[in-house]
Amino acid sequence: MDRRDFLRRIRKLNVWSARGERAPHKPLLLLLALGRLQRGERRLVPFEEIEGPLTVLLRRFGRPRKVQHPVYPFTFLCKDGLWEVPAADRVPRTAAGSFAKKPLIRDAVEGGLPETVHRLLLGDAELLANAAQLLLQAHFPESLHDDIRDAVGLRSEWLVRDAQASARDPNFRSAVLRAYERRCAVCDYDIRLGDELLGLEAAHIKWHAAGGPDRVDNGLALCGFHHKALDRGAWGLEPLRQGFRIVVSSEVHGQSPALDWLRDFHGERLRRPLLAHDVPLAEHVRWHRRQVFRPPALATG
Ligand SMILES: [Zn+2]
Numbered sequence: 047m048d049r050r051d052f053l054r055r056i057r058k059l060n061v062w063s064a065r066g067e068r069a070p071h072k073p074l075l076l077l078l079a080l081g082r083l084q085r086g087e088r089r090l091v092p093f094e095e096i097e098g099p100l101t102v103l104l105r106r107f108g109r110p111r112k113v114q115h116p117v118y119p120f121t122f123l124c125k126d127g128l129w130e131v132p133a134a135d136r137v138p139r140t141a142a143g144s145f146a147k148k149p150l151i152r153d154a155v156e157g158g159l160p161e162t163v164h165r166l167l168l169g170d171a172e173l174l175a176n177a178a179q180l181l182l183q184a185h186f187p188e189s190l191h192d193d194i195r196d197a198v199g200l201r202s203e204w205l206v207r208d209a210q211a212s213a214r215d216p217n218f219r220s221a222v223l224r225a226y227e228r229r230c231a232v233c234d235y236d237i238r239l240g241d242e243l244l245g246l247e248a249a250h251i252k253w254h255a256a257g258g259p260d261r262v263d264n265g266l267a268l269c270g271f272h273h274k275a276l277d278r279g280a281w282g283l284e285p286l287r288q289g290f291r292i293v294v295s296s297e298v299h300g301q302s303p304a305l306d307w308l309r310d311f312h313g314e315r316l317r318r319p320l321l322a323h324d325v326p327l328a329e330h331v332r333w334h335r336r337q338v339f340r341p342p343a344l345a346t347g
Contacts, residue, residue, distance in 0.1 A: 047127070052163060052166060052177070053173075053180070055127055059072055059128070059184075060184035066252070066333055068256065068338075070108045070109065070185055071104065072119045072122070072126065072128075073181040073182075073184070074103045074107060075100060075116075075120065076177075077194065078096065078100060078198045079129075080177065083167055083168065083174065084174060085199060089158040089161070091157065092154045093117075093147075093150040093151060093154075096157075097116050101114050102197075103197060106193075107186065107193075109337055109338075110279060110339065110341060115144075117144050117145055117147050120144075121144040121145045122144065128159065128160070128163060129158070129159065130157065130160040132156065133153070133156070136153075137155055182194060187253045187254065215260035217260075218248055218261075218265060219247075220248075221262050222267050223243070223267045224320075225267070225319040226266065226320075227267075227320065228246060228267065229246070229267065229317070230317075231266045231267055231272075231316055231317040232311055232314075232316065233269060233272060233311065235269035245270040246267060246269060246270075247268055247269070247270060248265050248267060249268045250264055250265060251264050251265065251326055251331060252264055252334060256337070263327045264327060266316075275298075277338070278338075279338040279339045280295050280297070281312075282334055282335050282343075283316060286315070289325065290315070291315055291316065292313065292315070293312060293343040293344070294309055295339065295344070296342050312346070
């Protein structure tokens, strides 16, 4: 496998289902493997050793679900030519086609990047950073990239942008901020430094990475905190007859007064944009609620 072939395989992973279901399993396993490689760790790792960190990643950055399945990418990434389980033929499978977990652990079955990929990346730090960036851009909003890099232990000296993945409408930001009168749609934050807005951002409700459009009806003006918290699923939206109300996840914890500050928005109305046609589209809100928001919501008091 050469450089081009490798990147082609990475890009091929970056395909979303027609229904916009998030598929973060394979990218997260790959990012974890890239981090290991960068730290000079062994190519092959027993499933048991990678299960814990991968489960944590899936819980933090994957789709919210009760049970996570780290066995899936450990099994199915092999088909993409980007993962290798040398003992694959000897491991029993489940009805769903994945490796059965018990024997994986009992027999200390190992998996890792294929030898050719490993060698390619060892000699090419820029290619490694490039691949990581492609995976991040295709599957996660930018506000989460640093968190994910930290979580998998990836340093990124090279930030190579994929022109296709990040083709953005340059007017999106200004149009969204204008629509919400340059204040956070949740907390009214509107601080400026001199003439310039300070920390007010245009967020996508349905992630750009998931095919969410650069349109005001898929955007919200949010302070930096509410933007990040939206992208992590700490809060979401619920439709009212007109507009939306804010729902806060019961998974949000803390001890400072900031916790009450955040939770007090639960049940509040989301600020409405100046023009009716800029109101968020219900389908984008539904996508966020299903794919990103961390249930259960706080009880409504
Ligand atoms: Zn805010």
